[in-house]
Amino acid sequence: MNHDHDEAGLTVGDRDPELSKLLDRGLDAYNFAATGTTPEDQGELSVRAQDPVTGETVGGLTAWTWGGLLGIEMLWVREDRRRDGWGSRLLRAAEAEARRRGCDRATVSSFTFQAPDFYRRHGYVETGRTLGIPGGAEDVHFHKSLG
Template identity: 70%
Template sequence: MSHDHASSSPVLSVGERDAELSRRLSDGLDEVNYPATGTTAADQTSLSVKVVDAAGDVVAGLTGWTWGGLLGIEMVWVREDSRGDGWGSRLLLAAEEEGRRRGCDRACVSSFTFQAPGFYQRHGYVETGRTLGFPGGAEDVHMFKEFDRSA
């Protein structure tokens, strides 16, 4: 019995992360997102800020991206023995400076309630909303900041 692909029914499957599927979805969304925002793939670039000790071990780091004038902060982490040494602020300020250099005039970040929303708020970020229902009763706090035009 032969199967005519055009007339066969689509099949739904569930599994672990699928790198090929992630690439296909990203490409498909880019086809919609770039025209809708007036940007191109060239307008979106990754960003990282890293602090290493004398042994080359990571002390602190920040990852994110810039896209169409927006700096997006994805992850910020400071090694436990270096917390309270000001690395978080230095990472954030360095990322914002690089964002400005790339033409950004605003930034966004989210932080779980058990992480550091107050840290970002002390740096001028304003809460714009929350995603509820995370384990342990946590919430994901979404924040936004417009950069001072004179900076």
């Protein structure tokens, strides 16, 4: 791992797992205090889609929950299975689990070359965009009430 140092005490390099852990702890403490939430209000969530015949994983969803909010990080379905309804089933299962955990809203973003229309069809409303994604794309941000 190459690191460049400058006279101001900055170290620049590749991913630093120790620094990531330190930042997570620091930001969590700050965020909990600022929002009135606690570590118990935070969790991780995943949904795996498996072919019932072969047992092969055909896709999945990862997310987090925090203080009543579901944050979808990744949703992916194998290309040869994308017309089989797996994406909708994954999303519905994650939303149901989030509701069970007390969440009443959800957030997700999707690049314009990915699946923004998929989220719109499932009741997600666009709240903004981040420009400058490679290839001239945009990152579309969505919100949905789960109530």
